[in-house]
Amino acid sequence: MKDYQTEGIIIRVRDYGEADRIVTILTSGYGKVQAIAKGCRKPKSRKRGLIQLFTHADFVLYRGRNLDTITQCEGKESFAGIRGDLDRMAYAAYLAEVLDGFAVSGEIQEDLFYLALVCLHLLTVEDPELVTRVFEVRIMRLLGYMPHLDDCVHCGSSLKGSQVAFSSSMGGGLCGICSSTDPEAAVCTLGTLNMLKQLSRWDLKRLRVLRLTAKMKREIGEIMQQYISQRIEKRIRSADFIQSLASVQNKGEFGEY
Template sequence: MGIYKADAVVLRSRVYGEADRILTLFTKEAGKVSAIAKGVRKPKSRLRGAVQLFSHTRLVLYTGKSLDTISQGEAEEEFLYLERDLERFATASYCAELVDRLTAANQPHPQVFFLLLSAFRSLEKGDPELIARVFELKLLSLLGYRPRLTGCVEGNHSLQPSGGGAPGPIWFSISKGGLLCPACATSCKDKVSLSPETIAALNYFLQVPLERAIRARLGGRSLRELASLLQGFLAYHGEVHPRSRNFLISLRNGEEPPYRA
């Protein structure tokens, strides 16, 4: 069996047997990996601190048929502040679930690894809602679903109506993945209208690192448009409907969050 080292973030953790845990890791070297931490639930386990949920950790593993096995580990960052704030914890859960659902096993993608770390670090002081929006967009872009925000996605058409009148609405097609000119928008069933501020925010978020993007000041309308657009984009192109998103929405609306097993 091969032994390897990995720089990892713990995406998911579940109890297995009397003292073990099965983990879903996202590693810089090998992408998404499933591994077992044997005996980690015992009080004296040396691995206990290295495999906490969402922790950034350095591990030594050896490969197995279905699960790799963690033999050594040392936590680099534990993000303990997430445990003290339910909205920040729920946002971290949402980001981790997106990475888990949208990536294939054993496919290295270091940029996704560093994006996830940036989101977790930013959650200590940043706005969780804006971090979630920027993370969604950047993750989609890294995985090949970057929206087209320059020119009509259907062709080289002007985004404004001819005739020199007042600018009309800006249309975006979820299924086609980009902006539409007024003529093409008439026959598009899934088009949504976006404000110029929202278009500018999308462009800015794609151009700068997450740490800078989350300093942007957006109005409530743009935040709502971004949330609706990116939710639709994820559902259509990524085919994901994260359970943790429903929990977040309920939490922000002051509702009783849905039960999660």
């Protein structure tokens, strides 16, 4: 059957030719789909406002040899609250890049789709950095990559003391003694590793009651970005943009030295 219908979220967009766009759609029933939206950039196209990054919609597609073709698109949510805020937009772009790295073409990944949808909705109303930290931990747990945090991944002893570390290559926490076994391990507090475990189980409806210090959010971000980059085997470019954006904002707040 050449035509098929699916619910999906656009996670990547690039212009093609004079009036078309090639998009990557994370779907509920077909995994990651690459498709072309012909003529969507024309001023009078009905798809013009829909074929955009983060659009959640019902799609009708025609299956092609290399690329499918979007024949119909009925929008469900555009996430305007994200588009109107540069910080939220940056974190949403990071989510989309991570999703693109893990989603598999032709494989049903409903849980991944719904995690993406929930987190995009949360990004419109909650602290975007906290939402992103929760997303990182949840996607690792969902895909079977949840790091080992109950004891030292190297020697098996309990994780204790004020300072421990996290090894992306070993896949878990290191005690103070073993932290030197991986020169690239990220030094962090025990509280950060405990929070990672808590975030993997936390009810997303109660996200706003979580209280993480700026240091804890920063440490979790550094740990998970390195860990995820190793799993998808590439650097996440949008993470660099988030860091540069934070640097500019800090200069604006505190002045240049």
